[in-house]
Amino acid sequence: MAPEATTESITAFGVARSTVKGAPLSEEELRKTDAYMRASLYLCLGMLYLRQNPLLREPLRVEHLKARLLGHWGSDAGQLFTYIHFNRLIKKYDLDAIFVSGPGHGAPAVLSQAYLEGTYSEVYPDITEDVQGLQRFFKQFSFPGGIGSHATPETPGSLHEGGELGYSISHAFGSVFDHPNLITVCMVGDGEAETGPLATSWHSTKFLNPITDGAVIPVLHLNGYKINNPTVLARISHKELENLFLGYGWTPYFVEGSDLPSMHQAMAATLEHCVLEIRKYQQQARSTGKPFRPRWPMIVLRSPKGWTAPRQVDGHYLEGFWRAHQIPLADVATNPEHLKLLENWMKDYKPEQVFDKNGKLIPELAELPPKGNRRMSANPITNGGLVRKPLHLPDFRKYAISVKDGSAGAEDGPSMNNMAVWLRDVIAANMDNFRLFGPDETESNKLGEVYKAGKKVWMGDYFDEDEDGGNLAFAGRVMEILSEHTVEGWLEGYVLSGRHGVLNSYEPFIHIIDSMVNQHCKWIEKCLEVEWRSKVSSLNILLTATVWRQDHNGFTHQDPGFLDVVANKSPDVVRIYLPPDGNCLLSVMDHCLKSVNYVNVIVADKQNHLQFLDMDDAIAHCTKGLGIWEWASNDNDLEPDVIMASCGDVSTAEALAATALLREFLPAVKVRFVNVVDLFKLIAHEDHPHGLTDKEYTAIFTDDKPIIFNFHSYPWLVHRLTYKRPGSQNMHVRGYKEKGNIDTPLELAIRNQTDRFSLAMDAIDRMPSLHNKGSGTRERLLNMQIKAKTEAFENGIDPEAIRNWRWPYARQTGGGVTGAVSGLFSGGSGSGQKEFATSE
Amino acid sequence: MAPEATTESITAFGVARSTVKGAPLSEEELRKTDAYMRASLYLCLGMLYLRQNPLLREPLRVEHLKARLLGHWGSDAGQLFTYIHFNRLIKKYDLDAIFVSGPGHGAPAVLSQAYLEGTYSEVYPDITEDVQGLQRFFKQFSFPGGIGSHATPETPGSLHEGGELGYSISHAFGSVFDHPNLITVCMVGDGEAETGPLATSWHSTKFLNPITDGAVIPVLHLNGYKINNPTVLARISHKELENLFLGYGWTPYFVEGSDLPSMHQAMAATLEHCVLEIRKYQQQARSTGKPFRPRWPMIVLRSPKGWTAPRQVDGHYLEGFWRAHQIPLADVATNPEHLKLLENWMKDYKPEQVFDKNGKLIPELAELPPKGNRRMSANPITNGGLVRKPLHLPDFRKYAISVKDGSAGAEDGPSMNNMAVWLRDVIAANMDNFRLFGPDETESNKLGEVYKAGKKVWMGDYFDEDEDGGNLAFAGRVMEILSEHTVEGWLEGYVLSGRHGVLNSYEPFIHIIDSMVNQHCKWIEKCLEVEWRSKVSSLNILLTATVWRQDHNGFTHQDPGFLDVVANKSPDVVRIYLPPDGNCLLSVMDHCLKSVNYVNVIVADKQNHLQFLDMDDAIAHCTKGLGIWEWASNDNDLEPDVIMASCGDVSTAEALAATALLREFLPAVKVRFVNVVDLFKLIAHEDHPHGLTDKEYTAIFTDDKPIIFNFHSYPWLVHRLTYKRPGSQNMHVRGYKEKGNIDTPLELAIRNQTDRFSLAMDAIDRMPSLHNKGSGTRERLLNMQIKAKTEAFENGIDPEAIRNWRWPYARQTGGGVTGAVSGLFSGGSGSGQKEFATSE
Secondary structure (H helix, E strand, O other), X not given: OOOOOOOOOOOOOOOOEEOOOOOOOOHHHHHHHHHHHHHHHHHHHHHHHEOOOOOOOOOOOHHHEOOOOOOOOOOHHHHHHHHHHHHHHHHHHOOEEEEEEOOOOOHHHHHXXXXXXXXXXXXXXXOOOOHHHXXXXXXXXXXXXXXXXXXXXOOOOOOOOOOOOOOHHHHHHHHHOOOOOEEEEEEEEOOHHHOHHHHHHHHHHHHOOOOOOOEEEEEEEEOOEOOOOEOOHHHOOHHHXXXXXXXXXXXXXXXXXXXXXXXXXXXXXXXXXXXXXXXXXXXXXXHHOOOOOOOOEEEEEEOOOOOOOOOEEOOEEOOOOHHHOOOOOOOOOOOHHHHHHHHHHHHHOOHHHHEOOOOOEOHHHHOOOOXXXXXXXXXXXXXXXXXXXXXXXXXXXXXXXXOOOOOOOOOEEOXXXXXXXXXXXXXXXXXXXXXEEEOOOOOOOOOHHHHHOOOEEOOOOOOHHHHOOOOEEOOOOEEEOOOHHHHHHHHHHHHHOOOEEEEEEEOHHHHHHHHHHHHHHXXXXXXXXXXXXXXXXXXXXXXXXXXXXXXXXXXXXXXXOXXXXXXXXXXXXXXXEOOOOHHHHXXXXXXXXXXXXXXXEEEOOOOOEEOOOOHHHHHHHHHHOEEEOHHHOOOOOOOOXXXXXXXXXXXXXXXXXXXXXXXXXXXXXXXXXXXXXXXXXXXXXXXXXXXXXXXXXXXXXXXOOOEEEEEOOOOHHHHHHHOOOOOHHHEXXXXXXXXXXXXXXXXXXXXXXXXXXXXXXXXXXXXXXXOOOOHHHHHHHHHHHHHHHHHHHHHOOOOHHHHOOOOOOOOOOOOOOOHHHHHHHHOOOOOOOOOOOOOO | XXXXXXXXXXOOOOOOEEOOOOOOOOHHHHHHXXXXXXXXXXXXXXXXXXXXXXXXXXXXXXXXEOOOOOOOOOOHHHHHHHXXXXXXXXXXXXXXXXXXXXXXXXXXXXXXXXXXXXXXXXXOOOOOOOHHHHHHHHHHEOOOOOEOOOXXXXXXXXXXXXXXXOOHHHHHHHHHOOOOOEXXXXXXXXXXXXXHHHHHHHHHHHXXXXXXXXXXXXXXXXXXXXXXXXXXXXXXXXXXXXXXXHHOOOEEEEEEOXXXXXXXXXXXXXXXXXXXXXXXXXXXXXXXXXXXXXXXXXXXXXXXXXXXXXXXXXXXXXXXXXXXXXXXXXXXXXXXHHHHHHHHHHHHOOHHHHEOOOOOEOHHHHOOOOOHHHOOOOOHHHOHHHXXXXXXXXXXXXXXXXXXOOOOOOOEEOHHHHHHHHHHHHHHHOOOOEEEEEOOOOXXXXXXXXXXXXXXXXXXXXXXXXXXOOOEEOOOOEEEOOOHHHHHHHHHHHHHOOOEEEEEEEOHHHHHHHHXXXXXXXXXXXXXXXXXXXXXXXXXXXXEOOHHHOOOOOHHHOOOOHHHHHHOOOOOOEEEEOOOXXXXXXXXHHHHHHOXXXXXXXXXXXXXXXXXXXXXXXXXXXXXXXXXXXXHOOOOOOOOOEEEEEEOHHHHHXXXXXXXXXXXXXXXOOEEEEEEOEHHHHOOHHHOOOOOOHHHHHHHHOOOOOEEXXXXXXXXXXXXXXXXXXXXXXXXXXXXXXXXXXXXXXXXXXXXXXXXXXXXXXXXXXXXXXXXXXXHHHHHHHHHHHHHHHHHHHHOOOOHHHHOOOOOOOOOOOOOOOHHHHHHHHOOOOOOOOOOOOOO
């Protein structure tokens, strides 16, 4: 027995019920609006069903239908209803506006508008405004070689695809930050509203400044149903729903019903009220210079799912039920009655009244939408590359960390703190089109210097304590909320609408937004195929607090696998950099901020680490993307016995320490040291534009020598990138392997065999030419490793000789070794030794 | 100039302000509660700072401190305050309760309770209840070889680690589903509350049945600050906050302040009120048999961050500010004044009053908490394996899809629909400890049959339409909300508290919970090292609506990369299965539901596909994990010329079709066909318990023949798994490579070169022995490919010969080929042919 319907249930049917009263539309306007909506709805159904006979000038026959009926009807009517009503206000108030279509598979709604506004024919000249064009327009929808059922990059006016749900509000806010005159109308599906990312993104108002930023009008579309379930928000009481949005800090206005004439008046009045409220708040803040947090207006639009479809078919509910989600009448090709039903339904929209004999929208309706760039389908902000201005970048070379000739690896340096100084000046030089984003980690990530150029935006309440280093401001340049989804969504929206930014995050938790980054990669990859799309800034993700330095955070904070996710994406749009030191970090960041249409991932730990390259060398190294470090090698460019390679800052220091051990203990062994900054240099040239040719690759790695590769991330990624390479069987990779706990850095490395001792032993094991010559050394290394680990375990901190290890060879001396180091190393061959490296 | 403090700001300081009035504690109870809290707080500070001198019986000196001070103080006081007050109610009402610690790094709070309750010493006998034990207890915290600063698996009473934030509420709800007498007290950090997953998980009440399920008491801890920022919820008005939770469907009770005596009374009264309300609602529903959705009670606890620390140090705010987040006085080792300050602060808790001369908690305080399994630190539900009962599984062999001898690949079959029948009966046989979870996709994923055993839980309002196939019920077995985070969190909580479940999801959107699955893998991996932990059911993830059948969803829905994320986790806890057909799917599912302590990922498309193996063969094949399909091979167990291999259902059908083409066009070529079900069979034996030995591997794949491997996912994963294998240079893998759009299945495959024609051409290209013999065939295959694609492009649907392709060889005949197929294949060698395969 099914539970009883709840008495307080609110139906989506009937005459409009609305918070805002009034009937602003004249009879004439009402008639035209209704006709325009009918034209729109007709187009939606045409896209879903028709391959021929686009205006039904012949009786509808099966051969006019597409062979496969694919697409979604459910949210189309509510979305285009909102869109059309906002058009009136754009014209009346000369608004700069765009439309974000959140509900899944709602593309017919916005495609119909782009077509009716003429934009579609402008960007796709073969889709003309006539019968033939209409036919092509219909056929291409959800059709092989055509366009999708989301608001994909092919959709004029779209900067939000809506394939994966949850990001419409954060994208919308991203688009209006620093666009003070923009209003983004953001349609939110009530299915989408159940996702976590969407549920927290309502709090974005706490970060929106009414002086410097534009405004978002969310329209929560209480369509009532998802694929096969009712939605949560459509099945709670009116009071709960109202409280929820009041609690989120909005002023909700309700528009509910299905009766078209009254719904038109209610929506027209409500949207206009919202626009006027927005203008009032902005005016108040801008005229006084005093920003505040308005309780911004938003709309709850309750209309039936599949609105304007038949209410019932064959005794089953269609309109106002989940059956209207996708193709309403899926069996039209085999059910003549349903085919007739479809024909009658489409004809009810009276296409002959709204399209002229050539198939073009009649002039009185063509006059309704705004013109030119005021059309939401043609607003250049949605094609962000058009409005993008390159950044003013201070010369990063002036921010170099001093690394004197011959002193590579001689000193620790604050790579991240130092880069933050440059980043501060990037911010200062680009105060209206660059922001730094992060989930409450900017300070922890040693980037706090940026606050001197721009504080953290905070529109919430202020307490007295905030004066004590709070670094909060109504107008700032750093965006922080503890939601990776929200900051990533803001950044995506900001970049897609023509600006620049960087997201900084702890490495382990970037997996939270794997799927968002995947979707963004797909978006920009597809944009490359859309000729009228102009390239946007790259989305830059700076990963720090890396796996190797999670001293007390432990196992949960150890996951360097984001690189695997990114490496799966199209080589046309992804780049991964692991700068080994501070000057390389600067060079890489500068490069990334200049680039377009990529997702750049930069991995650099936030702690101080050894510095290796002066600025000129760093630039050369990063430009090459990888290279032999001659100062660390003793093969004199001749044939090495072993290649010690590294990628990542901590990994590089350990690989160098291993190299020093080998050179100290086995001076006859010729070691070549290779460092990789640009990970995709490793992959075959034909698989990624950055990939080396095999000739270039073997010139560095040889095709027959053992390679001990210490990698920042999971080791398999390097194998995956190099499996095609000559000599790939010699590639021996160490990296993180899910072995961790509460460890000192050395202990963690030992668990994963990425420590200096393990690496040196690996090298010995892989050099058959050593025969038994290496065995004594191997034992000695093992003893040193055990001793170091025991000490760390007892004291809770790595031995000083490990913590403060320095590269012991002067840069110029090549094979030489300083006396102190040599003395310490050779001081004992086992139990007697007290120290096994120097901190000098 | 900093913005002004807002007038309506609410401070966390002062005498308690609370919704519920009353002072239920006697003076005696108040005194004891206060003392117990002091003992707890003392332990927290001890864990953060001390390595020696645990009870400060000597003056505090630097050498008593840990070398590195790691840990967090911020949320400890508020959490243990809540915990202690709930203890009183457990005793008073004999409650079955557990505690979920949501705020990050709050472990000292719960560790202190486990120690004071004696549980800690029970599970770790070396951590005794005396001075020495206390010293070890302190030292091990955030110390190498010790325990972490989250409520890790080593923490008695924890089933929620809180390393990555956002899942406390969904875990808590998972723990109380089907545990009607359980109350889970769930502490939610106000930082955590900003995450998307947490923000939507408040809606979990719409899925909680007051008759069959227990209750959750969320305590939102308005601690005020994150690492370096205020929290959003602590900086909105009281009215907004109240509205928000009313809107979420809860009844919020506020407890706000810092004055301990009044806060004790307020919390005692409020928690008791909540318990009584819960009992009242449950009683009402259970006595009438009529479930409803209560507006369940929850608590907003506003207390200062770092509560009971000094308010200011050196003129900077500490208590009640973000500086109290981590180690409050980080420089005690070098700043004697701060060392003294720490000593005085710790002594203010009067350890000498609460611990006896042996270092044990004094008897009158030891009597305060509940005893035995009523202790939240010892509740067996938090060690789910203890209460887990194996499922009653119907014999899956009885649900076999009929595949007659000799008819492998002769018919399509409903693999997923069929498995759903078995799953229905699994549900029916386990009505109180098995649930199916999914984000609104169960019906779409062809699993709707399960509703016959258990409908979808829905505590929201009901409409009349719901009778028309809504499949909703107050008491059901299927859990659906459009939040992958929430359903995954529920499932994790459900499994960790001793029950069983399956999550079904579209493959592309499972990336949304990459990080959750990572964290769960880490949890169960670590549990293996904790001796007193009993193994819980595996977490089963069924991925369907796979990459190869996203006909109209397009590029955004194409991502098979979840397997890469899972494959990075510890081989001790992850398993990946790609059953090629319906009987294998049954066998795999049965295996997974019997297993413990894994994350099992099963990939199977929801559409009908070819069936290959009868049940006996399927069981044998799945048991081996991979194998040669002799019926598809013509190498007669001798030396093959090429190995055609596959993994995944769609991939297998294409690889078989390629095999058929090769056998048809090049009958002299000896083809061996290999199918892989258990992905980790490919990896080296030493790297995963399922991995084949090299000998086993080469017996199947050879070490010198070309392997054309058609893989479901990104191709590099196979390279990554097999790079160590003999003959790895011969492994040629095809898979998804981010090339997609709106495609028919064949078109998508052709883009990614995973179609039959590409695979057959690959094989020809890789067999040097063919010399030029294959060139004509290659050209012919290419022509066939182009023709098929052109037809698909024009009609929007694949040619029937592709859609309805069947394996053309009778099972027993080996090298033979049926006449009809042969005729069609040989009918033309290029432009003249009309068909190139048969649907017979």
